[in-house]
Amino acid sequence: MPRSAHALAILGPALYSQLRTTRVLVVGAGGIGCELLKNIILTGFEDITLLDLDTIDLSNLNRQFLFRKKDVKQSKAMVAARTASSFNPACKITPIYANIKEEDFDISWFKGFQLVLNALDNLEARRHVNRMCMAAKVPLIESGTAGYLGQVQPLLKDETECFDCLPKPTPKTFPVCTIRSTPSTPIHCIVWAKSYLFPQLFGEQDDSGEAELDAAAAQGENATEIANLRKEAAAFSVVRASLFSEDSELHAAEMIFQKIFNEDIKRLLSMSDMWKTRRPPVPLDYQSILADTFSVSSKSPGTTNGSAGSTVLGKRKAPHADAVSNGEQKSENFEQQSGAGGLRDQKQLGLKDNVLLFGDSLNRLAARMKSGKEPSLSFDKDDDDTLDFVTATANLRAFAYGIVGKTRWQVKEMAGNIIPAIATTNAVISGLIVLQALHMLRLQHQDTASPPAFTAASATTASSNPLAAKTLRNVHLTNGKPAVPLGSYFTCPPNPDCAVCRETYVEVLCDPEQLTLGALVDAVLEAEAAPGASDSAPETNGESVDGGEKAKREVTIYEEGRILADPDWDENLSRTLADLKCGRGKFVTLADEDEVLGNLVLCIGLLP
Numbered sequence: 001m002p003r004s005a006h007a008l009a010i011l012g013p014a015l016y017s018q019l020r021t022t023r024v025l026v027v028g029a030g031g032i033g034c035e036l037l038k039n040i041i042l043t044g045f046e047d048i049t050l051l052d053l054d055t056i057d058l059s060n061l062n063r064q065f066l067f068r069k070k071d072v073k074q075s076k077a078m079v080a081a082r083t084a085s086s087f088n089p090a091c092k093i094t095p096i097y098a099n100i101k102e103e104d105f106d107i108s109w110f111k112g113f114q115l116v117l118n119a120l121d122n123l124e125a126r127r128h129v130n131r132m133c134m135a136a137k138v139p140l141i142e143s144g145t146a147g148y149l150g151q152v153q154p155l156l157k158d159e160t161e162c163f164d165c166l167p168k169p170t171p172k173t174f175p176v177c178t179i180r181s182t183p184s185t186p187i188h189c190i191v192w193a194k195s196y197l198f199p200q201l202f203g204e205q206d207d208s209g210e211a212e213l214d215a216a217a218a219q220g221e222n223a224t225e226i227a228n229l230r231k232e233a234a235a236f237s238v239v240r241a242s243l244f245s246e247d248s249e250l251h252a253a254e255m256i257f258q259k260i261f262n263e264d265i266k267r268l269l270s271m272s273d274m275w276k277t278r279r280p281p282v283p284l285d286y287q288s289i290l291a292d293t294f295s296v297s298s299k300s301p302g303t304t305n306g307s308a309g310s311t312v313l314g315k316r317k318a319p320h321a322d323a324v325s326n327g328e329q330k331s332e333n334f335e336q337q338s339g340a341g342g343l344r345d346q347k348q349l350g351l352k353d354n355v356l357l358f359g360d361s362l363n364r365l366a367a368r369m370k371s372g373k374e375p376s377l378s379f380d381k382d383d384d385d386t387l388d389f390v391t392a393t394a395n396l397r398a399f400a401y402g403i404v405g406k407t408r409w410q411v412k413e414m415a416g417n418i419i420p421a422i423a424t425t426n427a428v429i430s431g432l433i434v435l436q437a438l439h440m441l442r443l444q445h446q447d448t449a450s451p452p453a454f455t456a457a458s459a460t461t462a463s464s465n466p467l468a469a470k471t472l473r474n475v476h477l478t479n480g481k482p483a484v485p486l487g488s489y490f491t492c493p494p495n496p497d498c499a500v501c502r503e504t505y506v507e508v509l510c511d512p513e514q515l516t517l518g519a520l521v522d523a524v525l526e527a528e529a530a531p532g533a534s535d536s537a538p539e540t541n542g543e544s545v546d547g548g549e550k551a552k553r554e555v556t557i558y559e560e561g562r563i564l565a566d567p568d569w570d571e572n573l574s575r576t577l578a579d580l581k582c583g584r585g586k587f588v589t590l591a592d593e594d595e596v597l598g599n600l601v602l603c604i605g606l607l608p
């Protein structure tokens with residue numbers, strides 16, 4: 001009996017043959033993507049495009065079962081396609097190693113698919129695919145998992161809500177002054193190390209820090225403190241330069257340490273008002289910690305109100321004294337241990353070991369930058385050098401402020417905002433995605449008995465099918481209460497105010513090097529105002545001009561967040577789309593000045 005026999009019996013010959021010719025796009029080849037690829041191949045899909053921007057990491061192997069150790073550092077899409085193609089040699093899998101947001105993947109490209117399945121892990125990419133599918137009118141099945149929780153959501157233009165119909169909760173942020181001056185929990189120290197200190201020393205030099213302080217000042221955070229933080233930021237450029245100096249590495253480590261953990265803390269202490277109601281921090285000292293002579297006297301600021309912990313034998317005993325005590329631990333060779341297994345990661349380091357880890361990871365990162373291969377670095381939880389640096393500096397700061405330190409493992413979880421990925425959750429959700437995909441295809445089949453699969457145009461037909469709205473459901477997987485782990489509810493209709501799915505999308509194929517913004521907009525508006533065009537085009541003074549032709553409406557022109565032109569400002573109209581960075585894959589929005597008509601969104605594509 002062929003392996004397809006069960007699928008054929010369950011789906012029936014019509015649907016089974018339909019899905020064999022359905023062109024499906026899977027975006028993401030990670031935890032959900034691997035499971036999903038296997039499922040759709042075994043269900044009988046035979047024309048699959050799989051796209052992922054990333055390469056395989058060692059930490060993926062526990063759940064992304066299409067990958068083996070030998071595949072580490074190779075493209076996820078390529079390896080997944082290679083491994084999974086053996087499940088059904090008749091299946092054509094086209095792997096693409098790229099970011100879905102690249103301009104090549106424009107509306108025409110999306111229209112080439114009849115079904116899109118998301119297996120992504122971030123909001124930005126999800127929102128992008130949602131918008132492309134809404135513009136191209138291709139059905140999208142959106143999904144996600146977090147630990148034991150998961151959900152699957154079918155999205156169909158004009159029929160269901162889209163991914164952006166309801167605002168998404170933004171990730172938790174902390175006030176700047178808490179992070180930069182008055183941390184009180186381990187996460188404050190970790191956020192400081194990862195999002196402030198690390199970019200200051202190793203990140204791209206831009207003015208985002210300044211912008212952050214401007215925003216904090218605008219929100220009414222402590223003005224003197226903001227002024228001080230500005231000075232502190234300026235001083236960083238000197239410190240950063242020391243990383244590249246010819247001096248010995250040790251010198252740079254000591255200099256940077258003293259600035260961050262001694263001078264900056266002393267400067268904060270001098271703002272005595274700040275410490276009237278708070279426990280003041282303790283300045284650390286590089287040499288004396290390394291020489292095992294560092295001590296915190298019982299009179300020192302950090303111990304005055306008692307809540308910082310007690311003082312033991314002249315050494316500061318933090319609340320987590322056993323974990324972050326100065327300890328008698330021998331220094332260890334961290335470099336050798338990098339990448340070693342879990343136990344080291346789960347050990348609390350002593351104060352001195354954190355200083356050693358600081359110096360060691362700082363030198364490793366500086367060497368990477370000095371080599372010229374990486375002009376700047378960014379934090380990545382899977383990059384041992386960056387994780388070591390963030391662990392050491394977060395713990396040193398925690399010690400200075402009398403806060404419990406964290407193990408490297410915990411820092412990785414907290415800094416990487418990691419909710420453990422659970423293979424079983426991914427498997428359940430991937431199964432549900434297939435059921436949703438089959439449901440979409442079945443709806444289409446019932447609706448238009450003869451033509452086979454979805455086409456971009458027929459998606460509209462499906463929209464007019466009241467059955468679609470009534471039967472599409474969001475499905476979610478929960479843990480604990482309620483007792484039944486799987487729940488579902490009918491999809492909501494589109495939000496009439498949604499700025500993504502309520503727009504009218506028009507695909508424009510052109511040569512962006514030649515076409516000016518003015519010519520584009522004129523052509524579109526003239527077509528709209530031409531006789532026979534939609535009656536809804538507004539008329540000047542309520543009257544039609546010559547022979548029923550309607551007046552062109554006045555519009556403001558946007559691309560993403562920027563205004564390109566408005567009725568009183570036309571400088572950009574003579575520039576080409578390429579010059580305005582509005583070429584392939586971009587959306588140019590024409591917004592009605594009087595807000596009478598909805599927005600018209602021009603999806604720029606290239607002439608064949």
Ligand SMILES: Nc1ncnc2c1ncn2[C@@H]1O[C@H](COP(=O)(O)OP(=O)(O)OP(=O)(O)O)[C@@H](O)[C@H]1O
Nearest residue numbers: 028029030031052053054098099100120121125421
């Ligand atoms: N813009 C994008 N374009 C293409 N692929 C993307 C994009 N954004 C994310 N992805 C891919 O989506 C997949 C999501 O999978 P998953 O959630 O399992 O993440 P992971 O990076 O593999 O694992 P983890 O984050 O848990 O270490 C990843 O393989 C990631 O590369």
Ligand SMILES: [Zn+2]
Nearest residue numbers: 162165498501
């Ligand atoms: Zn919407």
